[in-house]
Amino acid sequence: MGFEKFGVVSFTAQTRASDFIDYLEKGEIRGTKCNLCGRVFFPPRADCSWCMSKDVEWIEIKGQGTLISFTKVNYAPTGFEGDVPYILALVDFDGIKVFGRLSKDLPEDSVKVGMALKVTPLALPEDKLTYEFLPA
Numbered sequence: 001m002g003f004e005k006f007g008v009v010s011f012t013a014q015t016r017a018s019d020f021i022d023y024l025e026k027g028e029i030r031g032t033k034c035n036l037c038g039r040v041f042f043p044p045r046a047d048c049s050w051c052m053s054k055d056v057e058w059i060e061i062k063g064q065g066t067l068i069s070f071t072k073v074n075y076a077p078t079g080f081e082g083d084v085p086y087i088l089a090l091v092d093f094d095g096i097k098v099f100g101r102l103s104k105d106l107p108e109d110s111v112k113v114g115m116a117l118k119v120t121p122l123a124l125p126e127d128k129l130t131y132e133f134l135p136a
Ligand SMILES: [Zn+2]
Pocket: 034, 035, 036, 037, 038, 039, 048, 049, 050, 051, 052, 053
């Protein structure tokens, strides 16, 4: 799953970071869709890792998703030590699987697989942007 590698730094290293951040600033969470084989990628990719096509487009991930699984993180990667503990979640949006953090406003004992969540941009210190899941 790669949960332990999640973070703004490692996340953006493998993607077209500036475009993704531009969309975040507009309040949109986007992945990419391959126009050749139709597969959807999140995090977004510059080309399709399935069929190698470079014909990809940005698609917005919105609406209501379903929590598939989650894990509590007690030990954070370098740069995120101050954030623990937090909950990382995998959420399905119409077949697009998005991983990220649950909002800290969500009590841990209320988190249940199958619950409805939405994804929304979140501003971090030092002008960084990320996103988090909130109850839908
Ligand atoms: Zn493809």
